[in-house]
Amino acid sequence: MAETHSLQDMRQQATVASKVFIQRDYTQGTMCQFQTKLPADLEARIDKQQFEETVRTLNNLYAEAEKIGSQSFIEGCLACLTAYAVFLCMETHYEKVLKKIAKFIQEQNDKIYAPRGLLLTDPIERGLRVIEVTIFEDRSLTR
Amino acid sequence: MSAVMITRKVRKWEKLPGKNTFCCDGRVMMARQKGVFYLTMFLIIGTCSLFFAFECPYLAVHLSPAIPVFAAVLFLFVMAMLLRTSFSDPGVLPRALPDEATFIEMEIEAANGNVPPGQRAPPRIRNVQINSQIVKLKYCYTCKIFRPPRASHCSICDNCVDRFDHHCPWVGNCVGKRNYRYFYMFTLSLSLLTIYIFTFNIVHVAMRSVVSGFLNTLKDTPGTVVELLVCFFTLWSVVGLTGFHTYLISLNQTTNEDIKGSWSGKNRIQNPYSHKNIIKNCCEVLCGPTYPSVLDRRGLMQEDLAALAALPSTNSDTVSQTTRPVLCLQKTTAPLIPNEHTPDEAKSIADSAAEKSSSPKEEQPPSAKLPPLASPETDAEASIAKDKPH
Numbered sequence: 359m360a361e362t363h364s365l366q367d368m369r370q371q372a373t374v375a376s377k378v379f380i381q382r383d384y385t386q387g388t389m390c391q392f393q394t395k396l397p398a399d400l401e402a403r404i405d406k407q408q409f410e411e412t413v414r415t416l417n418n419l420y421a422e423a424e425k426i427g428s429q430s431f432i433e434g435c436l437a438c439l440t441a442y443a444v445f446l447c448m449e450t451h452y453e454k455v456l457k458k459i460a461k462f463i464q465e466q467n468d469k470i471y472a473p474r475g476l477l478l479t480d481p482i483e484r485g486l487r488v489i490e491v492t493i494f495e496d497r498s499l500t501r
Numbered sequence: 502m503s504a505v506m507i508t509r510k511v512r513k514w515e516k517l518p519g520k521n522t523f524c525c526d527g528r529v530m531m532a533r534q535k536g537v538f539y540l541t542m543f544l545i546i547g548t549c550s551l552f553f554a555f556e557c558p559y560l561a562v563h564l565s566p567a568i569p570v571f572a573a574v575l576f577l578f579v580m581a582m583l584l585r586t587s588f589s590d591p592g593v594l595p596r597a598l599p600d601e602a603t604f605i606e607m608e609i610e611a612a613n614g615n616v617p618p619g620q621r622a623p624p625r626i627r628n629v630q631i632n633s634q635i636v637k638l639k640y641c642y643t644c645k646i647f648r649p650p651r652a653s654h655c656s657i658c659d660n661c662v663d664r665f666d667h668h669c670p671w672v673g674n675c676v677g678k679r680n681y682r683y684f685y686m687f688t689l690s691l692s693l694l695t696i697y698i699f700t701f702n703i704v705h706v707a708m709r710s711v712v713s714g715f716l717n718t719l720k721d722t723p724g725t726v727v728e729l730l731v732c733f734f735t736l737w738s739v740v741g742l743t744g745f746h747t748y749l750i751s752l753n754q755t756t757n758e759d760i761k762g763s764w765s766g767k768n769r770i771q772n773p774y775s776h777k778n779i780i781k782n783c784c785e786v787l788c789g790p791t792y793p794s795v796l797d798r799r800g801l802m803q804e805d806l807a808a809l810a811a812l813p814s815t816n817s818d819t820v821s822q823t824t825r826p827v828l829c830l831q832k833t834t835a836p837l838i839p840n841e842h843t844p845d846e847a848k849s850i851a852d853s854a855a856e857k858s859s860s861p862k863e864e865q866p867p868s869a870k871l872p873p874l875a876s877p878e879t880d881a882e883a884s885i886a887k888d889k890p891h
Contacts, residue, residue, distance in 0.1 A: 377604065424790050434789075434791070
């Protein structure tokens with residue numbers, strides 16, 4: 359039977375086999391970057407290239423959010439002059455990028471990870487400490 | 502194999518571990534002890550009220566009306582910075598959920614190998630290389646995470662805070678990554694306000710004394726004496742503090758690192774976070790991006806009130822997602838770990854964990870009822886006590 363699992367169906371029917379946590383990569387300092395190395399537990403489920411591509415894109419998005427450039431400087435100055443009241447009506451640059459990241463993860467889950475019985479959790483829900491990858495039981499093996 | 506659970510929706514801040522108080526339905530986050538913060542507010546508002554009542558009418562007429570206007574602007578800025586520092590999340594790192602905690606424990610055990618019985622397990626430390634320096638990441642027994650570089654656990658608030666600077670009782674909150682620049686702007690603007698009020702008090706007394714005599718002046722405006730006293734004592738401490746933090750910012754260091762001497766001394770490594778350029782360091786600390794809070798305080802979650810049937814209710818399911826539908830019917834095969842929602846439970850877990858390893862239990866809650874003053878001496882004592890078993 360050809361099935362396209364939607365995320366909701368997946369989670370309501372499938373059993374969680376285990377979880378893997380992708381740790382932060384601190385080699386470039388305290389910037390939010392994640393390790394691109396594919397954990398052993400996922401080797402059977404997903405292609406190394408694909409996974410590295412996902413994590414690398416995430417890293418680039420976080421780097422964009424934390425970039426100290428003219429935009430962050432102008433935003434900071436404007437905010438300081440208004441005693442930071444401007445943030446009551448305006449979204450910060452970081453928050454805008456976080457929304458982009460949430461959309462990206464949703465996309466990746468729908469297209470790549472859900473069909474393989476995996477689920478990526480947005481790192482913001484884990485305090486930007488880890489990328490939690492939930493591995494669901496491979497039901498195709500039991501059929 | 503399903504269970505029917507009676508749940509109700511609560512805001513996440515109600516279930517957050519740690520010793521913080523929340524107001525305005527999770528929008529405001531402070532430490533538990535707020536007495537000194539109220540004192541700060543009282544001193545600032547009181548002194549400024551006296552200034553506007555006694556000095557400003559005279560100075561506006563005899564010198565310039567711009568004087569009270571500028572004082573008012575400065576006062577509003579100081580209050581805004583103070584409230585922003587006190588009410589915002591300093592950069593608290595959420596604790597590891599049971600799955601993550603188990604995963605890390607398994608990694609640690611795998612790394613340590615078989616420890617012969619009777620021998621202590623090695624301390625839980627991870628080495629990372631940052632800018633060609635080796636930095637040690639310590640394991641936090643309360644939060645069950647390896648602390649990111651520059652993060653530290655605040656024993657007063659019982660939270661790990663990212664880029665932890667210090668816990669300031671005067672603002673009633675920790676000072677960390679998210680509110681450091683507001684704290685610095687607060688001390689800077691308060692220094693300016695204090696100097697401003699002090700200067701114009703003296704100008705006012707001098708001008709009036711020429712006309713009515715020194716003692717008569719003090720009798721006419723008793724507020725001046727109070728203001729002069731408050732400003733005099735505030736000047737030394739606040740201006741000193743501003744100078745100290747300016748020095749720290751130029752070196753891209755935190756108070757915590759400075760007190761512990763992390764980057765000083767011959768055998769210690771150099772600060773890997775400094776850009777070796779004062780302007781760049783200042784830009785990074787003061788003009789960097791505004792980091793969002795990773796503690797979702799106002800998100801909704803399901804709280805289990807009662808669970809009927811054989812399935813154990815695992816709170817780990819309920820805290821995982823906010824916007825996605827919460828699963829009450831999912832059976833998980835992850836091992837159960839006591840939920841560390843209460844600090845007391847966390848402490849008992851930390852106790853038993855600390856017995857197994859030789860690492861010191863760093864998160865000692867303060868036994869004194871008075872909040873320790875955020876002076877380098879008390880912080881140094883605390884850090885020496887922490888570092889002794891090393």
